[in-house]
Amino acid sequence: xxxxxxxxxxxxxxxxxxxxxxxxxxxxxxxxxxxxxxxxxxxxxxxxxxxxxxxxxxxxxxxxxxxxxxxxxxxxxxxxxxxxxxxxxxxxxxxxxxxxxxxxxxxxxxxxxxxxxxxxxxxxxxxxxxxxxxxxxxxxxxxxxxxxxxxxxxxxxxxxxxxxxxxxxxxxxxxxxxxxxxxxxxxxxxxxxxxxxxxxxxxxxxxxxxxxxxxxxxxxxxxxxxxxxxxxxxxxxxxxxxxxxxxxxxxxxxxxxxxxxxxxxxxxxxxxxxxxxxxxxxxxxxxxxxxxxxxxxxxxxxxxxxxxxxxxxxxxxxxxxxxxxxxxxxxxxxxxxxxxxxxxxxxxxxxxxxxxxxxxxxxxxxxxxxxxxxxxxxxxxxxxx
Numbered sequence: 258x259x260x261x262x263x264x265x266x267x268x269x270x271x272x273x274x275x276x277x278x279x280x281x282x283x284x285x286x287x288x289x290x291x292x293x294x295x296x297x298x299x300x301x302x303x304x305x306x307x308x309x310x311x312x313x314x315x316x317x318x319x320x321x322x323x324x325x326x327x328x329x330x331x332x333x334x335x336x337x338x339x340x341x342x343x344x345x346x347x348x349x350x351x352x353x354x355x356x357x358x359x360x361x362x363x364x365x366x367x368x369x370x371x372x373x374x375x376x377x378x379x380x381x382x383x384x385x386x387x388x389x390x391x392x393x394x395x396x397x398x399x400x401x402x403x404x405x406x407x408x409x410x411x412x413x414x415x416x417x418x419x420x421x422x423x424x425x426x427x428x429x430x431x432x433x434x435x436x437x438x439x440x441x442x443x444x445x446x447x448x449x450x451x452x453x454x455x456x457x458x459x460x461x462x463x464x465x466x467x468x469x470x471x472x473x474x475x476x477x478x479x480x481x482x483x484x485x486x487x488x489x490x491x492x493x494x495x496x497x498x499x500x501x502x503x504x505x506x507x508x509x510x511x512x513x514x515x516x517x518x519x520x521x522x523x524x525x526x527x528x529x530x531x532x533x534x535x536x537x538x539x540x541x542x543x544x545x546x547x548x549x550x551x552x553x554x555x556x557x558x559x560x561x562x563x564x565x566x567x568x569x570x571x572x573x574x575x576x577x578x579x580x581x582x583x584x585x586x587x588x589x590x591x592x593x594x595x596x597x598x599x600x601x602x603x604x605x606x607x608x609x610x611x612x613x614x615x616x617x618x619x620x621x622x623x624x625x626x627x628x629x630x631x632x633x634x635x636x637x638x639x640x641x642x
Contacts, residue, residue, distance in 0.1 A: 283330030290368070291322055297358060297365070304357050314357050321350040321365065329372045333426060340376040344385070347372055360402050363393040367412045374419030375426075382423075386416035464558045465524045466494050472527045490523065512550035514538050518571065521557040525569055528561045530582075533570035541573050545628050548604055549578045555601050556580035556624045564622060579625040581617070 301314045324347055332340050347369045354362035366389040373385040390409035397404045473487035515538050525532040538546060553571065557580070560569050564584030572579045598614060605612045610628035617623050 284326055287326040287330065291326070293367075294318065294322060294365075297354070297361075300361070301354075301357055306357065310357075314354065317350055317353055321347060321368070324350070325368050325372060329375060332376055333423065334430065344369060344373045344376060360396055360400050363396055363405070364408055366393060367408070367415060370412045370416040371419050374416040375423040379420045379424070382416055382420050383413075386413045463498070464561050465520065465527075466491050466498075468524055468528045468561055469494065487527065490527075512547050512554070514541065514546035514550040514553065517550040517553040521553050521571070524557060524561060530560065530566055531568045533568065535571065535573050538573060540575055541578075542576055542628075542630075545576055545608075548608060548610075548628065549573070549626070551601060551604055552578050552624065552626050553580065555597050559597070559624075560584070560622075566621065576630060577625065577627040579623065581621055581623050583621040 297318060298315065301311060301318065304311065304314075306314075324343065328343055332343055348366070351362055351365040351369065354365060370382075370386040370389050374382045376382075377385060390412050393409050393412070394404050394406070396402075469487045469491045473484045473491065476484035476487060518534050518538070522532045522534050538549075541549060556571075557569070560566055560580070560582045564582055566582035566584030569580065569582045572581075598612075602612050605626050605628070608628050610626055612624075612626050614624045615622070
């Protein structure tokens with residue numbers, strides 16, 4: 258069977274071409290093997306029998322050759338019943354030849370054994386070969402002919418070779434199928450990543466844009482200068498969202514915890530929510546800052562969208578983060594939440610961490626994430642003003 262080019266997985270069309278190519282090579286090899294039957298055809302034609310008998314025996318031998326050449330190579334992955342029927346059919350087609358060829362007809366069993374070697378499991382193939390070789394020797398002994406040890410051993414050896422060859426073919430087929438499955442899984446994983454990242458980006462950015470646009474509208478008559486500043490922030494957020502979408506599509510987007518905290522402070526303030534946010538992230542393990550940035554983004558988006566909170570407090574630890582608000586919240590638990598918290602839960606689980614989210618007994622909502630230690634050091638990273 259053919260492999261693929263440059264290690265790339267094969268699609269359905271390419272796989273079909275590979276299967277066709279493998280069958281063509283089998284047909285070519287099997288046609289060359291028919292040279293060993295030239296003497297059998299010659300013996301039938303020179304047997305001195307009636308033209309009808311010669312035509313009948315020749316037709317049976319041609320049917321034997323056609324089955325071997327054009328059918329055996331197509332059935333390597335067929336159901337076992339079909340494979341058994343083909344090998345049994347080949348054997349039955351050899352039996353009438355004993356009438357005209359005598360004991361020499363047993364040499365046709367080499368083709369039967371080779372077909373069994375490619376179509377049967379190894380143990381069954383070798384058992385078939387040994388049985389045919391033994392039957393060949395028994396026929397010689399029963400008719401008083403010298404024992405055909407060379408033919409019997411050649412039959413077994415060719416079958417063993419074909420068993421190994423067929424095993425390599427099946428292994429190549431399985432490897433190719435595995436590559437195709439892995440390629441499909443990689444495509445699905447990439448689609449999920451892009452979908453999750455786009456949700457994170459657009460959900461947060463559009464929420465921030467909507468909040469600031471609403472604030473600008475309210476300020477337009479009272480304080481045009483402040484309204485213009487908010488509209489400038491809207492433009493900046495829109496440009497940032499566009500850049501992040503492009504980076505997400507190419508897989509090179511990075512999330513900064515310090516940057517997300519700064520944006521969160523601005524969005525919460527614009528929404529009229531008092532923000533209690535740490536001024537620096539130097540106490541957070543650098544390896545955890547990106548995923549904590551996603552936590553801040555998702556949590557603040559949900560606070561602005563789904564709560565009537567007056568206060569939102571973000572607390573950072575070396576490997577933990579908590580976002581609490583005091584809203585009268587009807588939000589659900591992670592198992593019932595939409596794609597935002599589900600995507601965040603998968604990110605956290607991928608790092609071996611734990612995520613808790615839900616309403617609090619005293620009111621409000623808590624989203625907390627704890628990650629396992631990584632052993633990384635950290636350098637102070639102040640928040641941008």
